[in-house]
Amino acid sequence: MNRIFLFLLNAMIVLLTASCSSAILGLYGMKNAKPVQEADVLKTAQSYNIPLDDIYELKKEQLNYLFSLDSAKFASAIHDHYQPLQILYYDSNDSLISFHPNCYIGGFPNLQWNKNGKFDVFPPISSAPLDTILPLKKHLLFLQPYSTTKIFNRTDYDYVVVVYWSNHMGRQSKRLVEVVKNNLALAKSKKIKVIYVNNDNVESSNQ
Numbered sequence: 001m002n003r004i005f006l007f008l009l010n011a012m013i014v015l016l017t018a019s020c021s022s023a024i025l026g027l028y029g030m031k032n033a034k035p036v037q038e039a040d041v042l043k044t045a046q047s048y049n050i051p052l053d054d055i056y057e058l059k060k061e062q063l064n065y066l067f068s069l070d071s072a073k074f075a076s077a078i079h080d081h082y083q084p085l086q087i088l089y090y091d092s093n094d095s096l097i098s099f100h101p102n103c104y105i106g107g108f109p110n111l112q113w114n115k116n117g118k119f120d121v122f123p124p125i126s127s128a129p130l131d132t133i134l135p136l137k138k139h140l141l142f143l144q145p146y147s148t149t150k151i152f153n154r155t156d157y158d159y160v161v162v163v164y165w166s167n168h169m170g171r172q173s174k175r176l177v178e179v180v181k182n183n184l185a186l187a188k189s190k191k192i193k194v195i196y197v198n199n200d201n202v203e204s205s206n207q
Contacts, residue, residue, distance in 0.1 A: 081134055083102045086163070099130055136154070
């Protein structure tokens with residue numbers, strides 16, 4: 001039953017981010033994806049309290065990589081890593097230990113990331129099945145720094161958190177950022193690097 005619900009929810013998200021009416025998009029505070037310039041991304045990032053030092057742009061090469069994998073073997077993982085809103089937690093071994101793509105998150109008119117208290121602990125309880133197709137070292141190859149980005153040294157941190165967001169997802173992106181920041185407050189003495197990945201241009205190119 002849960003899988004059926006998640007399938008229907010994901011279908012709704014796909015429709016929302018593709019060709020559905022502006023009225024339905026508006027209920028979620030979303031818009032259809034369109035190309036953006038760096039200035040647009042940085043302006044929105046500031047309004048969402050995203051540090052400009054930690055902002056990256058997703059390269060389309062990531063999608064090319066995902067779709068080059070064996071679709072029979074990795075269908076579910078490919079599907080999950082293709083979502084527009086995601087939170088990925090990596091440990092000191094660069095392994096994915098907690099994964100939260102939007103297709104596993106319910107809620108209306110806002111996505112409820114902390115459903116069942118998953119984010120009440122650090123690292124949060126994974127919403128999606130964990131996989132090995134995108135370890136951190138490979139993941140970072142698909143991220144393009146902006147002019148404001150400060151490159152970090154991976155060995156300085158216990159965890160790296162990758163947050164996918166976009167201008168066109170509106171308040172859902174803003175709420176996602178808030179969920180991550182609230183969760184980080186539970187990490188105590190751990191050293192954590194959060195990087196924020198804008199995917200507007202990749203999303204718009206696939207419509």
